Amino acid sequence: MIQLETKVANFTKKDITEKPVQIHVDKVNIYYGTNHAVKDISMPIHEKSITALIGPSGCGKSTFIRTINRMNDLIPSARCEGTIEYKGANILNPKIDVVQLRKAIGMVFQQPNPFPKSIRENIQLPLKFAGVRNKKELQEITEDCLKYVGLWDEVKDRLDRSATGLSGGQQQRLCIARALALKPQVILLDEPTSALDPVSSSKIEELLLQLKEDYTVVIVTHNMQQAARIADYTAFFYQGELVEFGFTSDLFNHPEKKSTADYISGRFG
Amino acid sequence: MMKASRGLTEEALSKQTDPSLLKESGLFKQLTNRYSESRGKFLIFSCALLMIVAVIAITLFLMVQGLRSFVVDHINPWTFITGMQWYPDSATHPSFGALPFIFGSMAVTLLAAVIATPIAVGTAIFMAELSQKWGQRLMQPVIEILVGIPSVVYGLIGLLVVVPFMRIHFGGSGFNLITGALVVGIMILPTVASIAADSIRAVPNSLREASYAIGGTKWQTIWRVVIPAAGANLITAIVLGMSRAFGEALAVQMVIGNARNLPHSLFDPAATLTTIITLSMGNSTTGSVLNDALWSLGLVLLLISYLFILLVRFLSRKRVL
Numbered sequence: 001m002i003q004l005e006t007k008v009a010n011f012t013k014k015d016i017t018e019k020p021v022q023i024h025v026d027k028v029n030i031y032y033g034t035n036h037a038v039k040d041i042s043m044p045i046h047e048k049s050i051t052a053l054i055g056p057s058g059c060g061k062s063t064f065i066r067t068i069n070r071m072n073d074l075i076p077s078a079r080c081e082g083t084i085e086y087k088g089a090n091i092l093n094p095k096i097d098v099v100q101l102r103k104a105i106g107m108v109f110q111q112p113n114p115f116p117k118s119i120r121e122n123i124q125l126p127l128k129f130a131g132v133r134n135k136k137e138l139q140e141i142t143e144d145c146l147k148y149v150g151l152w153d154e155v156k157d158r159l160d161r162s163a164t165g166l167s168g169g170q171q172q173r174l175c176i177a178r179a180l181a182l183k184p185q186v187i188l189l190d191e192p193t194s195a196l197d198p199v200s201s202s203k204i205e206e207l208l209l210q211l212k213e214d215y216t217v218v219i220v221t222h223n224m225q226q227a228a229r230i231a232d233y234t235a236f237f238y239q240g241e242l243v244e245f246g247f248t249s250d251l252f253n254h255p256e257k258k259s260t261a262d263y264i265s266g267r268f269g
Numbered sequence: 270m271m272k273a274s275r276g277l278t279e280e281a282l283s284k285q286t287d288p289s290l291l292k293e294s295g296l297f298k299q300l301t302n303r304y305s306e307s308r309g310k311f312l313i314f315s316c317a318l319l320m321i322v323a324v325i326a327i328t329l330f331l332m333v334q335g336l337r338s339f340v341v342d343h344i345n346p347w348t349f350i351t352g353m354q355w356y357p358d359s360a361t362h363p364s365f366g367a368l369p370f371i372f373g374s375m376a377v378t379l380l381a382a383v384i385a386t387p388i389a390v391g392t393a394i395f396m397a398e399l400s401q402k403w404g405q406r407l408m409q410p411v412i413e414i415l416v417g418i419p420s421v422v423y424g425l426i427g428l429l430v431v432v433p434f435m436r437i438h439f440g441g442s443g444f445n446l447i448t449g450a451l452v453v454g455i456m457i458l459p460t461v462a463s464i465a466a467d468s469i470r471a472v473p474n475s476l477r478e479a480s481y482a483i484g485g486t487k488w489q490t491i492w493r494v495v496i497p498a499a500g501a502n503l504i505t506a507i508v509l510g511m512s513r514a515f516g517e518a519l520a521v522q523m524v525i526g527n528a529r530n531l532p533h534s535l536f537d538p539a540a541t542l543t544t545i546i547t548l549s550m551g552n553s554t555t556g557s558v559l560n561d562a563l564w565s566l567g568l569v570l571l572l573i574s575y576l577f578i579l580l581v582r583f584l585s586r587k588r589v590l
Contacts, residue, residue: 071478099484125494
């Protein structure tokens with residue numbers, strides 16, 4: 001814990017130049033059948049910054065992040081109320097074209113889930129879905145994306161081998177590269193490092209710091225140190241409610257609510 | 270290293286071993302001890318052994334019987350497999366050429382697969398991907414009923430519906446190769462559909478999520494992600510259907526026409542290995558040349574069935590691309 005505080009201490013508020021808000025979340029409620037999983041969440045998501053969602057298991061943070069690109073539509077019993085405003089439109093509006101939405105708001109999951117196809121195909125499939133046919137363009141984007149996530153040198157000689165032969169960390173970086181292929185504006189990551197070893201995790205963390213230069217990043221994490229290390233903003237969720245939201249340094253150093261203080265000091269969760 | 274550690278154990282055991290910690294020694298004691306695992310193991314092992322013995326016994330028995338025609342009756346195996354003439358009852362020159370039946374079996378099987386595959390895979394996609402609720406409530410029982418219908422019923426329907434249809438629209442007697450394939454194709458449809466649906470359901474949900482998360486539509490997800498991921502198992506479903514079609518005798522026999530000549534078109538009558546065996550077995554006496562030749566047909570059938578199984582094993586093996 002001492003280590004954590006020293007790390008956060010030199011991460012002070014004045015280091016951050018506040019970026020404009022890209023996504024406005026306003027009074028969002030999510031239900032699974034009769035289970036009220038997420039209660040009245042309102043928070044901003046700032047452009048080109050990392051927003052971390054922390055909280056104990058079952059606090060609704062994954063449910064919430066999966067709502068931002070409407071992945072919860074896949075669960076028949078899930079129901080959302082409220083407003084998530086992005087580019088002047090409410091994402092939760094049933095008239096929204098979710099396919100276009102997901103092209104602009106990409107997602108990376110807890111378990112690396114590359115397609116059981118070649119590494120090349122994994123990057124190119126989203127492009128093919130979007131109708132890109134030009135071979136040269138496909139090839140260029142593949143190379144760019146793999147270079148961006150630092151995977152190019154590791155896999156350039158085996159692009160046509162199966163992606164399932166890569167290590168867990170490599171698979172997760174490939175999944176991030178795949179999410180980048182369509183040049184989205186927002187990347188959502190649902191506990192992207194919890195299935196990885198520490199070395200692979202730290203590589204992903206470095207990558208996330210690089211990602212925020214070009215993309216808006218929202219990450220769910222179980223790992224408080226991870227949030228402290230990389231996030232600009234942190235939201236603490238507890239029992240479906242957003243307990244506290246603020247600059248990461250403020251939230252970790254001067255939590256306003258008692259439950260936040262208890263959670264970050266490891267007293268529960 | 271190994272030796273040292275084993276030595277250590279023995280030493281340790283000899284020094285201070287509580288007898289209650291040691292395994293029961295002696296087969297009899299192991300089998301009579303109420304708390305021994307050996308009794309259960311023995312029972313299960315016997316069941317498994319019985320299966321293996323049955324397979325080996327059937328194979329050996331068919332081998333012994335099926336090879337008689339070549340060894341005892343001196344039929345040339347090559348002319349048996351490639352011969353076109355099947356006249357076992359000719360007094361002067363009895364000939365045993367099984368090619369028309371081998372061809373008939375193959376043709377019925379392949380055509381049945383061609384007819385059944387698209388419909389079965391479509392049904393499977395509907396059940397497993399598009400409408401899981403209806404798939405569970407309506408399609409699953411429907412398919413189970415279809416699987417349970419005896420083949421003679423399929424044959425009867427073929428006889429009363431498909432044969433007259435063929436006669437009216439394509440001429441001839443209506444008893445022909447394509448009628449047989451159609452009846453068998455419909456018969457294997459539920460088998461293929463239900464295994465195909467299982468293989469589609471077995472595709473991990475994380476792949477579907479991955480596809481939706483990169484802006485895939487439902488259609489793109491099914492065709493570009495789910496079907497390829499189910500790939501090998503889908504082919505297994507088709508091959509299993511084919512092996513069922515290959516072994517079917519009754520329904521085929523009722524509608525195929527049972528001609529001993531090689532058919533020249535889909536609308537010619539034909540015969541298959543199974544139909545000729547069931548038709549002729551009753552008319553032959555044990556030990557006669559015809560009887561031996563029929564056993565040989567059975568052996569050919571068994572060998573080709575083994576090939577199907579090998580094919581299934583080959584296709585469904587775990588592979589890293």
